[in-house]
């Protein structure tokens with residue numbers, strides 16, 4: 001097996017940071033000054049880095065992360081997309097599975113990787129601190145196994161983000177009582193940098209060096225607080241090979257769509273004439289103009305060699321901000337590998353049918369609005385089909401819904417109202433993708449299935465933080481099974497107190 005430079009670096013880091021018997025990371029959450037768009041502010045970071053450090057593991061590893069809170073506010077860290085079997089204690093959502101880590105305190109989190117392979121990410125799960133407290137997690141194939149595609153020559157995380165000149169705590173505290181959407185962000189970012197199209201940013205635009213003839217694995221993460229993105233690289237096609245740490249049947253596109261919470265792995269072949277090319281991400285939203293930041297963040301793919309690059313670099317085509325068809329068409333193309341080495345395990349006999357409407361408005365009668373969240377209790381090993389139906393009271397929206405503790409099969413995504421007589425016959429029972437976040441289109445629906453074989457309390461929420469804060473969230477409480485191996489692990493001794 002050919003071992004790429006990237007994997008060698010990854011393994012080097014593994015040994016450097018944590019040998020097999022001592023897989024430890026140290027995350028110091030602290031504020032440090034960062035300057036973007038000619039404006040300096042203190043941001044909350046892990047180890048002073050923005051985006052935060054990348055975690056490298058192999059499939060099936062267990063690691064420990066010592067999280068020290070050296071900031072001034074409560075914080076928690078979530079390992080997005082890691083199933084954490086029987087171990088909700090380290091999952092992270094504040095006041096759901098743990099009390100937050102208070103300033104000056106420390107919590108050792110145990111991260112149990114099992115079936116995940118590909119790219120995930122970690123982020124803060126307390127108020128909106130994840131705006132700057134996030135990073136990628138790279139999960140390599142186990143030693144002796146390989147990718148289901150030709151080994152890439154190198155790899156790189158591409159983290160899409162959102163930047164406010166305003167302090168994030170202030171942003172949240174202004175947003176909360178207003179009942180309105182938050183102040184419009186000042187930039188989108190690629191790996192923490194707004195790029196050439198923003199003021200005072202050119203010097204630090206993120207640059208990525210490639211060598212003609214080589215293939216690169218881009219591990220794309222959308223860490224935005226409130227917007228989905230289109231992403232493209234000028235003159236290059238991207239081969240999509242995975243999403244949410246699960247492989248996909250490869251397909252080629254020039255533009256990808258990615259919602260907050262999702263990760264998408266793509267192969268980039270450096271097969272164009274040596275030059276500089278823009279990679280760019282723009283917003284996809286259902287909001288009216290003026291209510292979102294409509295500029296484009298860029299980074300530059302630079303071929304190595306002796307040549308004079310053209311200026312400006314070629315710019316990729318990106319769809320209009322409200323082009324739902326372009327957006328939805330992409331995510332609906334996901335198909336699991338469903339082969340011998342990567343079998344699927346879709347529950348076929350469903351004993352728990354759930355129908356959840358998702359909406360941001362309610363009709364109130366006589367000033368009474370029936371709001372509130374009901375937890376759903378599931379027996380161990382129940383087979384669940386969950387139908388999300390977007391509704392459009394006054395105005396609809398799309399919603400990237402994320403489930404903790406499980407990956408689920410996306411059986412079908414549709415527009416309009418779900419038809420219980422007709423639509424189930426269109427489910428993909430052959431090769432549905434395995435995801436942890438599903439993008440439910442505006443006024444559309446998504447049907448997912450999973451087996452409740454992970455006891456614990458598991459949060460489920462919209463990954464637009466605005467919607468989550470407004471209450472678009474709930475929990476599943478999955479009961480213990482009968483045998484000791486199907487019961488919750490004991491809580492760690494240092495669970496933070498409230």
Ligand SMILES: [Cu+2]
Pocket residue numbers: 397398399400462463464467468472
């Ligand atoms: Cu939402």
